[in-house]
Amino acid sequence: MSTQNWNPELYLRYAVYRARPADDLLPRLALKVPGDIYDLGCGPGTLTKRIKDKWPDRRVTGIDASPDMLADARKKFGDADIAWTQGDIATWRAPTPAALVFANASLHWVADHVNLIPRLFSFVALGGVLAFQVPWSARALYGKCIAELIAAPRWRAKVGHIEPHEEPLDEGAYYDLLCDDALSIDIWHTNYAHVLEGEAPAADWVRSTGLVPFLSALPEEDHPAFVADYAAITNRVYPRQKDGRVLFTMMRLFVVAEKKI
Numbered sequence: 001m002s003t004q005n006w007n008p009e010l011y012l013r014y015a016v017y018r019a020r021p022a023d024d025l026l027p028r029l030a031l032k033v034p035g036d037i038y039d040l041g042c043g044p045g046t047l048t049k050r051i052k053d054k055w056p057d058r059r060v061t062g063i064d065a066s067p068d069m070l071a072d073a074r075k076k077f078g079d080a081d082i083a084w085t086q087g088d089i090a091t092w093r094a095p096t097p098a099a100l101v102f103a104n105a106s107l108h109w110v111a112d113h114v115n116l117i118p119r120l121f122s123f124v125a126l127g128g129v130l131a132f133q134v135p136w137s138a139r140a141l142y143g144k145c146i147a148e149l150i151a152a153p154r155w156r157a158k159v160g161h162i163e164p165h166e167e168p169l170d171e172g173a174y175y176d177l178l179c180d181d182a183l184s185i186d187i188w189h190t191n192y193a194h195v196l197e198g199e200a201p202a203a204d205w206v207r208s209t210g211l212v213p214f215l216s217a218l219p220e221e222d223h224p225a226f227v228a229d230y231a232a233i234t235n236r237v238y239p240r241q242k243d244g245r246v247l248f249t250m251m252r253l254f255v256v257a258e259k260k261i
């Protein structure tokens with residue numbers, strides 16, 4: 001899953017909306033112990049830069065599987081203040097205990113959260129923080145549209161076997177995975193109703209994220225038809241508001257766990 005074709009330009013098209021969860025998450029983080037910061041699945045680095053700006057004295061490393069995303073991050077933010085490293089979250093290990101292990105909108109691309117989450121928490125220093133945000137996609141409308149698309153006769157043989165990304169666990173499951181080693185756990189979820197416009201607004205958003213595993217598996221010449229079929233489904237399912245815009249609702253779960261001293 002980690003070597004898929006992520007497109008930084010497309011991903012950043014809705015940058016303001018994509019920043020909203022981080023706007024809600026970052027102010028809730030306080031670092032009380034020494035140590036480095038790791039941004040897992042840093043993508044184009046926008047958030048990694050905000051993290052560095054918030055904690056300028058900390059060493060910050062952005063880790064991503066996608067060379068294109070890392071190249072984009074390097075181009076924009078340089079190598080001087082932030083280290084950019086290619087790596088797979090599934091096998092990544094912190095070299096020293098971390099003050100903060102952070103992952104915004106990336107852990108749902110990694111399987112087996114029952115083992116992954118305690119593993120990531122084990123890299124956090126005593127008194128340090130694990131913070132992540134994941135979308136619940138399978139239960140959202142756009143996720144149901146993906147399921148309909150890949151079950152369609154035209155696509156089933158080609159991509160029907162590909163799993164969409166990992167559906168994150170429920171909040172109680174994350175709590176139970178973390179509570180033995182946590183001093184505090186803050187968990188919440190928020191539905192963001194993003195106001196989108198255009199011919200196929202939901203498809204425009206999802207093709208740079210949720211459709212990536214399928215597009216990566218399809219030959220280039222199939223991409224336009226695949227995206228067009230997804231656009232047709234989402235245009236049928238998402239109602240237009242009075243002014244023609246679409247409310248594209250993302251359900252996002254936030255977890256901030258502070259490790260016991």
Ligand SMILES: C[S@@+](CC[C@H](N)C(=O)[O-])C[C@H]1O[C@@H](n2cnc3c(N)ncnc32)[C@H](O)[C@@H]1O
Binds near residue numbers: 069090
């Ligand atoms: C939706 S983007 C989020 C980017 C950034 N965290 C943000 O909030 O803007 C997801 C990122 O996770 C990366 N990713 C997906 N699976 C990964 C894995 N197994 N290891 C490392 N990075 C991964 C992708 O390359 C992509 O850049």
